[in-house]
Amino acid sequence: MKSWNDSTIPAEMHTRLLNDLKRLLGPDGVLHEPEDLLLYEYDGSIEVARPDGVVFPLCTEDVVEIVRLANLHETPLVGRGAGTGLSGGALARQGGLVVVFSRMNRILDIDVENQRATVQPGVVNLDLSLAVAHAGLHFAPDPSSQKACTIGGNVSENSGGPHTLAYGVTTNHVVALAVVLPSGEMVRVGSPALDSPGYDLTGLFVGSEGTLALVTEITVKLTRLPEAVKTLLAVYDTVDDATETVAEITRRGITPAACEMFDSWTIRAVEEYVHAGYPVGAAALLLMDVDGLREAVESAAQEVADICRTHHATQVRVARDLAERELLWKGRKNAFGAVGRISPTYYAMDGVIPRTKLPETLRRIAQIGKKYGFEIGNIFHAGDGNLHPLIPFDGRDREQFRRAVAAGTEIIRCCIDMGGSITGEHGVGMEKDHLMPFLFSESDLKLMRGVRDVFNPAGLLNPGKIFPSSKACGEIYARTSQGTNGPPV
Amino acid sequence: MSIASMTASSRLASITGPTHVISDSPNLTAYEIGGRKPVAVVRPGTFEEVAEIVRFAAAEKLAIVPTGARTKLQMGLPPQQYDLALDMVRLDRVTAYDPADLTLAVEPGIPLALLASVLAEHKQWLPLGAPFQDHSTIGGTIASGVDGTFRQSYGTARDYVLGIEFVTGEGACAKSGGRVVKNVTGYDLHKLMIGAMGTLGIITKINFRTFPALISPCALAASFQTAEQAIELRHRISRSPLLPVGLEIFSPGSCERLCARVPADTAKHAMPSNLFSSSAWTLIAGFSGTEEVLRRCEDEFFKMGVDCGGSSLAAIRGEEFSAASNFAREFVPLALGASPAATVVKISVLPTRMKDAIANAVNAANTNLLPWAAMARGVGVIYFALLPNDGTEETRFRAIQATDQILHECAELGGNATIPWSPSEWKGVLKVWGPQRTDFDQMRKLKNLFDPLNILSPGRFAGGI
Numbered sequence: 001m002k003s004w005n006d007s008t009i010p011a012e013m014h015t016r017l018l019n020d021l022k023r024l025l026g027p028d029g030v031l032h033e034p035e036d037l038l039l040y041e042y043d044g045s046i047e048v049a050r051p052d053g054v055v056f057p058l059c060t061e062d063v064v065e066i067v068r069l070a071n072l073h074e075t076p077l078v079g080r081g082a083g084t085g086l087s088g089g090a091l092a093r094q095g096g097l098v099v100v101f102s103r104m105n106r107i108l109d110i111d112v113e114n115q116r117a118t119v120q121p122g123v124v125n126l127d128l129s130l131a132v133a134h135a136g137l138h139f140a141p142d143p144s145s146q147k148a149c150t151i152g153g154n155v156s157e158n159s160g161g162p163h164t165l166a167y168g169v170t171t172n173h174v175v176a177l178a179v180v181l182p183s184g185e186m187v188r189v190g191s192p193a194l195d196s197p198g199y200d201l202t203g204l205f206v207g208s209e210g211t212l213a214l215v216t217e218i219t220v221k222l223t224r225l226p227e228a229v230k231t232l233l234a235v236y237d238t239v240d241d242a243t244e245t246v247a248e249i250t251r252r253g254i255t256p257a258a259c260e261m262f263d264s265w266t267i268r269a270v271e272e273y274v275h276a277g278y279p280v281g282a283a284a285l286l287l288m289d290v291d292g293l294r295e296a297v298e299s300a301a302q303e304v305a306d307i308c309r310t311h312h313a314t315q316v317r318v319a320r321d322l323a324e325r326e327l328l329w330k331g332r333k334n335a336f337g338a339v340g341r342i343s344p345t346y347y348a349m350d351g352v353i354p355r356t357k358l359p360e361t362l363r364r365i366a367q368i369g370k371k372y373g374f375e376i377g378n379i380f381h382a383g384d385g386n387l388h389p390l391i392p393f394d395g396r397d398r399e400q401f402r403r404a405v406a407a408g409t410e411i412i413r414c415c416i417d418m419g420g421s422i423t424g425e426h427g428v429g430m431e432k433d434h435l436m437p438f439l440f441s442e443s444d445l446k447l448m449r450g451v452r453d454v455f456n457p458a459g460l461l462n463p464g465k466i467f468p469s470s471k472a473c474g475e476i477y478a479r480t481s482q483g484t485n486g487p488p489v
Numbered sequence: 490m491s492i493a494s495m496t497a498s499s500r501l502a503s504i505t506g507p508t509h510v511i512s513d514s515p516n517l518t519a520y521e522i523g524g525r526k527p528v529a530v531v532r533p534g535t536f537e538e539v540a541e542i543v544r545f546a547a548a549e550k551l552a553i554v555p556t557g558a559r560t561k562l563q564m565g566l567p568p569q570q571y572d573l574a575l576d577m578v579r580l581d582r583v584t585a586y587d588p589a590d591l592t593l594a595v596e597p598g599i600p601l602a603l604l605a606s607v608l609a610e611h612k613q614w615l616p617l618g619a620p621f622q623d624h625s626t627i628g629g630t631i632a633s634g635v636d637g638t639f640r641q642s643y644g645t646a647r648d649y650v651l652g653i654e655f656v657t658g659e660g661a662c663a664k665s666g667g668r669v670v671k672n673v674t675g676y677d678l679h680k681l682m683i684g685a686m687g688t689l690g691i692i693t694k695i696n697f698r699t700f701p702a703l704i705s706p707c708a709l710a711a712s713f714q715t716a717e718q719a720i721e722l723r724h725r726i727s728r729s730p731l732l733p734v735g736l737e738i739f740s741p742g743s744c745e746r747l748c749a750r751v752p753a754d755t756a757k758h759a760m761p762s763n764l765f766s767s768s769a770w771t772l773i774a775g776f777s778g779t780e781e782v783l784r785r786c787e788d789e790f791f792k793m794g795v796d797c798g799g800s801s802l803a804a805i806r807g808e809e810f811s812a813a814s815n816f817a818r819e820f821v822p823l824a825l826g827a828s829p830a831a832t833v834v835k836i837s838v839l840p841t842r843m844k845d846a847i848a849n850a851v852n853a854a855n856t857n858l859l860p861w862a863a864m865a866r867g868v869g870v871i872y873f874a875l876l877p878n879d880g881t882e883e884t885r886f887r888a889i890q891a892t893d894q895i896l897h898e899c900a901e902l903g904g905n906a907t908i909p910w911s912p913s914e915w916k917g918v919l920k921v922w923g924p925q926r927t928d929f930d931q932m933r934k935l936k937n938l939f940d941p942l943n944i945l946s947p948g949r950f951a952g953g954i
Contacts, residue, residue, distance in 0.1 A: 111839070113724065113841045115727070136728075158673045158677075181931075188927060189931070191903070193842075193905055194870055195636070195835070195905055197905055197907050198922075198932045198952055199681050199684075199685055199932045199935060200681055201931060203647055203677050203680030207673050207676070224727075247589065253612065253613070253700075253701025254701075292732065293730055293732065293782055294785075295778075295779065295781040299779055352670075353669065354587060354590040355670075356590045381671070384669075420667070420669050421667045421669050421672040421674050422674050423672070423673050423674050424672060424673065425671065425673055432674075439674055440664070440675060443661050444663045444664050444665070445675075446661075447661070447678070447938075447939070448675055451678065452676075454934045454938050455934075
């Protein structure tokens with residue numbers, strides 16, 4: 001696949017493809033002017049890559065035709081939902097067309113009795129939960145961006161969220177997909193009924209970061225809303241006490257529906273922005289939900305509160321009503337936005353560690369911050385060991401950028417040393433591809449590349465993602481002011 | 490012993506040592522699949538040995554079938570070629586277990602029972618609830634993709650296997666996933682390995698998320714005149730706040746029919762007959778929690794049960810509960826022992842279609858004069874066992890007719906149906922893996938990548954794989 005940025009592609013082909021696309025999608029279904037493309041250079045990550053065009057399909061048939069045209073013109077395609085991703089998954093790293101699914105946003109079917117829904121990929125995550133709330137159901141994966149992010153994006157990245165601790169991530173809730181393969185073929189995998197015979201292709205496609213197929217229809221399980229929920233806020237004077245609490249809760253076999261942790265830096269950032277009633281000045285706090293049957297929640301909340309106190313929580317607050325619960329959670333869901341107010345550019349990490357290693361890892365992260373001259377904030381899914389260290393830096397300062405990336409890499413190395421992983425829910429994308437060899441052998445990666453090539457042999461879909469390019473293996477690429485793929489730093 | 494098998498055996502012996510290679514005919518009988526014996530059985534002791542054996546087999550074009558306790562060798566189709574049985578029982582270590590983190594890494598040959606006792610020491614478990622529990626290994630359980638009663642609340646292995654290491658058909662070692670409970674790094678190849686019946690790779694290690702043991706597990710039961718009433722209770726429970734850990738509906742007389750031939754020493758699997766009416770459908774739901782929680786569950790269950798026309802409402806605890814769970818878990822093995830030509834159809838439909846799926850299957854069995862027993866899980870998976878009294882030509886013909894009808898009607902209901910178990914001589918004429926699916930082409934492409942020489946369990950799987 002070649003990019004239009006590549007001067008070897010004649011301009012006339014560009015024009016021909018654009019005309020074909022406009023005929024297919026209408027003039028408002030295609031963007032190609034530089035000022036229109038600007039927005040699509042970014043997602044929620046620190047990466048930048050400019051596409052050559054943006055297209056907005058309305059139906060599966062449009063997608064099939066877009067794929068046919070892209071093949072004809074040897075132009076890469078990159079699927080995109082709301083662009084809230086945090087690993088550069090929806091950026092056109094090698095140019096080409098970004099296929100935005102925002103207009104394929106219909107809920108096709110809601111089957112309350114069987115707890116299934118079939119949606120187009122552009123349906124916003126929260127909109128599905130709102131659409132089924134009247135029946136006491138919801139779509140369980142709840143990324144912090146759930147007001148904006150799409151279910152298609154969730155499927156591509158296998159997104160998580162605070163409540164995946166008890167309810168599982170996206171892949172646990174997807175039963176069937178309709179996908180358009182790079183060959184232009186539309187295939188249905190899985191089925192609304194369970195256990196479709198054969199290999200679990202649904203499980204393979206979910207989380208494949210748009211490198212195997214473009215998803216055009218998704219059938220998900222809907223989960224019953226719990227009868228009762230209690231939200232607890234525990235306040236600590238030391239980070240260690242908070243992490244020890246989490247370790248103890250896990251050890252005791254209690255699975256809260258959510259178990260989130262903030263350190264002092266993020267508490268301050270969030271409180272100044274959201275006014276959620278977080279205790280500014282505390283070293284750490286835990287925000288936890290326990291849910292289920294009324295009777296079970298009562299006793300579980302009591303037990304969790306006791307553990308918090310045993311581990312020196314200075315205060316344990318139980319939200320009195322829905323309004324207070326929502327306010328406490330508003331702080332968590334808007335945390336990244338709050339950090340953005342303090343530091344317009346920040347690097348959000350996504351490492352995972354065994355939960356028993358939380359205290360040790362957080363101490364290491366603080367040391368790494370000191371070494372590189374950053375005050376690193378931590379706000380994360382403590383219950384499943386999924387860390388989100390936030391490294392604030394000045395995006396205009398190349399030197400700071402380099403240091404931020406170096407600090408981030410060291411943090412991820414630390415997670416790997418602890419027996420963990422480089423990404424828990426954000427995806428590898430173009431941000432962490434160079435880190436893959438830390439986790440997987442050449443033989444593992446060869447097989448995974450082979451799987452990609454089975455479906456996407458010519459690299460039509462989302463090229464330059466997940467896998468380290470052979471030359472850049474172990475190197476870190478950073479953006480330059482000109483655009484993508486600057487020199488190694 | 491032929492020259493070829495002598496050569497193979499001596500080469501294998503050079504990899505594992507001679508004591509771990511079997512090539513004398515009588516000892517190969519235990520590894521028969523569909524009446525066919527392998528040329529040799531080899532028991533590797535390390536994953537490196539597994540890789541070396543596969544590379545040797547690839548060079549010699551020898552077909553390999555991996556196996557553990559051999560309880561599910563007759564599932565699916567027989568292999569088209571069968572040279573080596575790769576017996577994984579020596580790879581039986583717990584390689585890592587961090588109880589405080591609730592994560593576990595094991596080799597495939599560890600018996601389920603042993604693994605359960607290791608976890609029980611820390612008041613933890615894996616909610617597999619898999620059949621053949623007393624003999625099976627964890628590797629065979631995962632590779633065969635069998636499900637269990639606890640999928641009602643815990644899902645299946647795909648929901649808590651965190652990573653798998655395996656050896657491909659070219660003898661390359663590979664892995665995917667990891668050991669942490671949340672991870673999206675790289676493709677989820679381990680999801681492909683679950684239920685692939687050893688056609689994509691030989692599993693050498695499995696990482697799990699473990700779970701805290703259930704608090705005071707017990708069950709609640711109700712009997713109904715019709716399957717429809719029992720299913721209505723299932724729907725009512727699913728709309729209620731109750732969260733059963735398991736839920737199954739059993740056909741009338743299934744206990745007597747399945748346990749009739751059970752020898753005395755395995756009678757612990759037998760169900761206390763007073764729980765099982767010979768004329769009624771019985772719904773049994775498992776619950777767990779504090780006394781207060783269980784009391785609430787009982788109250789609501791009984792109320793809903795009566796509303797649905799139920800009788801013989803009962804709370805089942807203690808030994809009776811163990812017997813009931815054993816019966817539910819071992820339904821398929823008991824069915825296989827209850828008839829000389831047991832044929833088990835697995836039907837998966839959306840819950841609202843269970844009523845029709847069961848009615849269709851019952852009708853197909855009755856029309857063809859075949860005795861039967863059924864267990865339907867609340868999630869919509871129905872095990873429908875045809876239990877003929879003999880395995881004659883005439884019976885075979887009726888079994889084909891009945892299963893064809895069940896498969897056809899299941900497809901009409903938008904469901905999936907396969908015939909995982911039947912007499913091996915019938916496999917050629919039964920639609921073991923159900924009707925053709927459009928995604929089989931994609932599966933074959935993956936098979937070609939993982940096993941280009943087609944030496945791993947060739948032909949045992951769906952889509953002719």
